[in-house]
Amino acid sequence: MEHGHGHKSIDPELLVFICGVDSEFNVTQELASVHSRHSTTTGKDIFNEVSKTITEYNLEGKQVQCVTIDGGKNMSGIKQGFVAQITTACKVGGFSKPIFLYFLIHLQALCLKYVDMSCVMKSVVSVVNVIRSHALNHCQFHNFLKEIDSEFVDLPYYTAVRWLICGKILLHFFELRSQIDLFLTEKNKPWLLLSDCEWIWELAFFADMTGHMNHLNLKLQGKTNLISDCFVHVKAFRAKLALLEGQVKVKNFAHFPCCEKFHVESKVEFPSSFVQ
Template sequence: MDESTDVSDTSQLLVFVRGVDDDLNVTQELASVNSMHGTTTGADIFKELQQTLTKYNLDWNRLQGVTIDGGRNMSGTNIGVVGLIRKACESAGATVPIFLHCIIHQQALCVKHVDMSCVLKPVVSVVNFIRSRALNHRQFRSFLEEIESETVDLSYYTAVRWLSCGKVLLQFFKLRKEIKIFLAEKNHPETLLSDAEWLWKLAIFADVVTHVNNLNLKLQCKNNLICDLFEQINAFRAKLILLKSHMNECNFSHFTCCEKFSTETDERFPTIFAVKVIADLKLEFQKRFSDFDINSREIRLFQNPYDCNVGDVSSQFQMEIIDLQASDQIKNKYKEGNLIDFYKFLDAKEFPNLKQLAGQAAKGKWKNLKDKFRVELHKIPKKRSGSENDNYKSKWPFFDMMLFVKDSMLPSTTTGNLLKAPENTRRRLQENYTNLQLYGNENFDQVRSQPRLHTNSGENETVGKGSQYQPISQCDENYSMFRLDP
């Protein structure tokens, strides 16, 4: 589940369901998109969830795992969604599901916990000076082309984009000399670009966040199982231990920016600062992924049932593990490398508990809905006028259902002031279009004719010369605004 606010300040709750049948065939669907116009407490979200489950005739005893964001209304153990789901399962006599905080979201929050303001704020200020002024941007790009720079431009920093921080810091470090020259020519010098201590910090953050971005990309790979994600997180935590020891020794084997800058300056490397950055990041990863550590035994058992001591596993698996490890035929199937196919191969009557464990793990596969939607948006071809091709059809089955968040992901355009529609117009809109969201513009008072609506008789009434309305799904009768597009 994920709850987010759209451009109209309406909270949208996404309920994404993944199901696994007895043959371990995985089915995933966007079950519902619920608009929440009032409060968004745990009780409010739980109510919407209950309605979704009732709609699809799903009961609590089928629920094996829940993935949520880290908000208090979601993660609260008493009155949050987690607590309310737990109580509902206990009341229904069902097994309490596994609750996990969204893995990639946690990884992004770990980086935000590290204080990079001493470097990031000046970098963003300089980037905005160059990028926000068209003339500056053109001249800067021409300058880079003249000197045949490998890095041809600077990117804007966008806080909500997980990879943005690392990309901006790395580009800025690579272009630090060129930026210094360009700012001097524009009579807008930045003194920090001559400060070796600050440049060391820039190099440290650029290297550290690059390592984190590499982890993020691995977590986003398709068809990842929960054991794959757990493996990547554990590997990164081990890497942080290595990186911390290297920082203590001023060993830049895995810090390309620091290694490059060390050949250009006599300024002493800020060892204490660098070690603290790594230590803070390591501690945050340890805290945020503690729920994985709690379930690590089951995850490892699912990942490799041959690499476990029978005495260490739960009693319900022990007999099945002995039978499985003694079978050469099953072992050969495991060596083929595909876990899902391996568990499909197991006989459900002979290995019922292991099959159930595999079903729970398969439901834990991660899919980031909004990132996939953003990728699909960038595939839409542009017309010569710059507008989007209205005839584009995405092959992704959830594209149309996710269109309500499109405005929050793409640059917005000016639409004018919102004006309240007349009472008779609102009444007819409510009667004819229950799922219509309408806006207004500053020229509404000058419109001579009435809005275009489909009446019960099937005839069309005119909206205004050259104007049309645009229906948008997932809206309710409380909307009383409309837009007249020229």
């Protein structure tokens, strides 16, 4: 059994998926129910909604063999979280509790959050908000990119809960930095960092690194992926990080396309001190 969180307007939603395995080991996964929460989303709340789903499908608690969860306290908390609620229900019912598994991709996303990119992200998000939060600005910028036949025709909004968007927005921003600079200057809202070569180096570096992280993320997805496959991908990525670290130290940008591009354009050397 799996759960997922979604957002519609301001109300969180709980999506309950049920996975089953038949006698021939064929795996079937279906969305069992969607529950909108208009108040709290505590472990108890989630447990109650999941219990309703189990009852609706005429299942018994002892039939649940495995539950996948993320690292949120309302899910993984051993005192008040969803895990605690299930454990207590199993004790009361007199049957064994299921195996609890953590989302591997969720853990990978948490690791990415430990990378301090605030020196770049704060400015990037501010500029994107200037362009996208005003309908007129956004329309004019979109048309401007069309007129110059730009490969990228828009800037995506940054959303913290969608970890893949971070790499996408940094890549788009890097590729469109000249156009953004020109557009903001014409709007009498020049952004000085867009002419700061050291800051652009940092932008290029983080655009490349988040690209590598997103590539790993996509490899970890898919219904046919086994845990052994995911382990191989993670192990390979750890080895890749060692290679990337060595390349950065000697300013070899073979696996850093944005850095390589800016290296050709810029007269300022890569400030390797900020990645130590």
